[in-house]
Amino acid sequence: MANDNQAIKLLILDDSQNNAERMVSLLRNAGHATRAHRVTSIEDLQECLQQNWDICLAQTETSYMTAEDAITLIKRQSRDIPFILLKPEIDLEMRTEALRSGMTDAIPHDADVLLTLIVDRELANLNARRQRRIVEQTLREAEKRCQLLLDSSVDAIAYVHDGMHIYTNRAYGELFGYEDPDDLAAEPMVGLIDGDDQGAFKDFLRHYASQGGQNEIRCKAVDSNGKRFPVVLSFSPASYDGEPCTQVVIRAETASSDFEEKLKAMASRDLVTGMFNRAYFQEQLDSVRDQAVRQGQPSTLVYLSIDGFSSLQADIGIGAADLLLTDLAQMLRAHFSEDTLMARFADDACSILIEGQEPEAATEQLEALRTKIETHLFETNGRTVRMTVSMGVASISETNADPVEAIDRAHRLAEQLGNNGGNGIKVFNPLEELALQANRGNLIALIRHTLETNGFRLLFQPIISLRGDEAENYETFLRLLNHEGEEVPAADFLPAAQEAGLALEIDRWVITQAVKLLSNHRGRGADTHLLLNLSGASLQEADMVEWIAGKLKEARLPADAIIFQFHDADINTYLKQAKVHTEALHRMHCRVSISHFGGALNPYAALKHVHADYIKIDGSFTRDLSDPKAVETLKGIISSLHSQGKLTIVPYVDSAAMMPTLWQAGANYIQGHYLQPPSDSMNYDFSAD
Structure with a gap:
């Protein structure tokens, strides 16, 4: 779609x-x-x-x-x-x-x-x-390049179908003493293998053709003069002239081969758990995809995430956490068959591939593993630790053969479980995915309908000065109601509006309505200012400031009655545009605020380019002001901003106990549910403060 x-x-x-x-x-x-x-x-x-x-x-x-x-x-x-x-x-x-x-x-x-x-x-x-069409053109170009590389490669390469050569490059012919590689066309490959090794070679081919898995064999080869020499043959699925076949790469075995194999094995392993690493696991998924497409063999991919791993690691220490992961890896190896592909996929997660099974068939085995982990008492550095895991499960099949997509799905499901308490298993259901997409489409349709019918609501929350500013300041919040009259979370509808290209239209609606309401409110004698939240789409709109000027003039509002607020992430994403827009707003005597400040790696960098009058500090800095370290961090941010001439707003003030701390920290303004939650009208009594 x-x-x-x-x-x-x-x-x-x-x-x-x-x-x-x-x-x-x-x-x-x-x-x-x-x-x-x-x-x-x-x-x-x-x-x-x-x-x-x-x-x-x-x-x-x-x-x-x-x-x-x-x-x-x-x-x-x-x-x-x-x-x-x-x-x-x-x-x-x-x-x-x-x-x-x-x-x-x-x-x-x-x-x-x-x-x-x-x-x-x-x-x-x-x-x-x-x-x-794009993929077919790309494929044709890639095939031309591959053919040139094959013909000129120093590696001995052949393509084999049903045990017969269908292509050999020059290096392959020379390895076996043939001047013309075409002399090997339609010749059986087994004829190049020493008689003593032909039985083992045929058994390997039968097992590889039916199950895949091991893709290398060591044996002795025979050239056209009858000379025998040791070789290593590597097999991988391929196609030649559009037909499925097997690519064979042959290299003569040398004294350094064993050392090379050890290095290769080390490169594919996670040093802590001894499991395969992420790179190796993803590499192996290519052959699994081929089996799914060509042979119709399904596989189950499991993303196993340790619940609350960051907190656990902070509690027991990095070394103890590594021992815990080692014990978990041993438990996984004991639970699954020896040929099950497993890897440490992330710091807190393992990936498991169960070949030849659909997710439904593997659920019982996975549930037994979940229970085993939940009830197991792990010992690490003299401490007993218990843990749980969340497992996201997806299939790699003929109709869902993309392993990257399967990993994403399984990871997403495990993350959802972890965010909802963990200790569970969830199998990817395409019907649920379709339902989510349908809901997304319904949400976008609701947003469009609400715009067309002026159905959005504006709420107002007071911003209170701690430093004697007598002006009435409110921040506006946008609310969307569904057809049942229930409020749709802003975290749901704002990203959907952004994706659907509706963010700019919503910004214009907010400005239009807010300007009208503010003009009427100030007409009753109040010195009221509104802080309006705008999206990154407004920063990208070249004529947005000119349009704003027209709206303010139309409503006969002084420019400084509106404070335009942009998210810190949007400022950093569109820094050049933000610089141009904020300079233009200041030339009109409008004021600018940046919200969610402090979350970036270098939060002060943008302030060198974008002049903001107000900085609204990210709510994460006020979550736990009972912690002296958190208070010192907040004080440091406020002090640094004051040194640059910025006025600070601290949100999420939910109790009276926070007030003295914020006063001592130097905050200029505060807002939160303790003072007043967002409401339909601008009715806060500022004279009571």
Whole structure:
């Protein structure tokens, strides 16, 4: 399916502008950013076909051409554009005829839900075709380069199918005494193996063909003159001229071979646990993918994460934690069969590959492992330690063969379990993934609908001065309600809006509404200022400051009545744009604030380029002010900011006990639920402070 960030390019064949706008609105409400063009003539369509389009929606007939004429023109120009016919009524014969003419589908023009589903399907199909064309071209180029490398390689390389040579390079021919490599074509490979080793060689080939696994064998080879010499043969799955086969790389064995093998083995191991390391594990997954695609053999990938490992390591120490990991590795080796691929994938996680089994078949074994770990008493440096694990499970199969995707899925599931108490197993369910994607689409549609109907709510939370500033300051917060009237967390809908390209539109809505409300409120004599949160999209919009100036002028508000606040992460991401925008805002006499300050590696670096009047310190610095170290850290940040002429805002003030500490730390302003939670109106009594 098209990425939510990328607008779909829509062609519409319809004489009615209203119908065209209804189609665009329908797709936007379904979560698709849309760039549409309504065709007005045959010449217009011909000109449009010089570009790429994602979908064409067509009425049966327009004043300038029929749908059949349009699809004929599209096919004649070899354009890959899904073409959907919309008719008042559709029967089976009409639909069959539409498909026969080259159209993608034909549906009743008022079947809105069906249309959105078919558009989703066709966008996914179109994207797959485009990706396939790119991959095929890349493959052709790669094959040309590989052929050149094979022909000129100093390594002896052959491609073998059913034990017969189908290609050998020059180095391979020379190794066996053949001047022309083609002399080995269609010759059995076993004929190059010494008679004493042929039995073992055939057994190896049978086992490798059926199960994969070990991919090297040592034996003696025989050249064309009958001379015998020791070799190491390395096998790997490959294809040649589009046919599956096996690549064989042969190297003569030398006195240094054993040493090289030891170095290779050391490079693939984790030194703490003795398990394979992450790089080796990922490398082996390539052969697993090949078995899944070519032989239909499924495998189960498990991401096993130790719950609360950071806290555990801090408690018992790094050395003791390493001993704990070693014991866990021994437990895993004892629990699974000897040929199970296992690795230390991260500091706090192991990965396990169970070949030949779907996740459902492996669940019982994994549950037994989870229970065993939970009930085991680990001994480390004289201490008894208990721990639990979270296991995310995904399959590598014919239809889900990408091992990187399987690792991501399993890791994501393990992380979800860990964040919800851990000590569990969760198997990836594609239906749940589809449901999440559907929910994302529904959320984007809700955001669009709320924008169109002015359904967002603005809440206001007072910002209180600790240093005698008598002005009334409020921060605005945006709220979204679903169809049941329930509040959608900002952490859910704001990222969705960003991904769908709606963040700038939301920023403009917030400014427009806030300016109106503030103008009315100040009209009653209050010296009130609003702090508005804007996204990174506003920093990227070249004419945003000019647009803001127009809104302030329209509402007859002084520029300093609004403080524009940007997230520290957005400031650092778009530093050049932030510098330009904040300078322009200051020329208008608007003020600027940066929120979530202190979370970056070098939080003060951006302040050399971006002039901010206020700094709102990240809430993590006020979570535990009972800790003297936390207080000193906060004092240090505030002192440093004051030395640069910044006014500081400390959020999340949830109790009276925090007030003396924040006063002593030098904070200029505070806000939090203890003072007043966000509310629908600007009604805080500032005179009471």
